[in-house]
């Protein structure tokens with residue numbers, strides 16, 4: 602437990618427990634072994650195998666999200682976790698955390714019964730960073746507070762219209778009613794990201810109500826993925 606708890610975090614009799622070891626198994630690595638037997642080894646099922654090289658290939662973002670969600674559930678309690686739509690917000694925080702990048706992961710080689718073994722885990726500082734973001738999220742009691750927190754986390758600032766919106770609701774809206782526009786937070790579409798959201802059942806966008814239409818604030822990739830799958834409606838957080 603390396604998370605510094607700030608005074609803004611809610612009182613809980615259980616601390617938020619999250620450390621690097623919790624994420625073992627969430628990333629894949631290519632490992633090359635040297636299978637040469639040592640002198641006098643009878644061969645087969647021995648411990649001679651040595652690791653020559655390790656390359657961390659890919660992080661399973663869904664596994665990281667799962668681990669983060671389980672830790673937060675233990676911290677705030679399963680019931681309030683479900684009520685607060687935390688699943689969505691944890692998904693957003695993890696998606697934009699450094700844990701998604703292989704550069705922030707390391708490995709250690711240890712001696713196992715059948716030779717050397719490799720364990721891949723995220724660096725302790727990025728895990729601490731994630732834990733403190735989850736604590737900030739847990740401290741937000743309102744939907745507005747949670748929406749603002751994840752937008753700030755992703756973009757570094759909050760748009761004035763988001764700041765001044767008084768009501769936020771989760772609604773099912775028609776994709777054709779969403780105005781894309783060349784807004785300043787427009788992001789170039791990344792096909793691989795769109796693909797990740799193919800079977801995404803969480804809310805897909807944050808939008809602002811504009812008369813009968815909705816201006817998109819966040820969720821560009823998730824919206825496009827729904828559109829590509831032929832969906833007509835999406836769940837979105839609507840502010841007005």
Ligand SMILES: [Zn+2]
Pocket residue numbers: 637638639642643644645647648649650
């Ligand atoms: Zn051997």
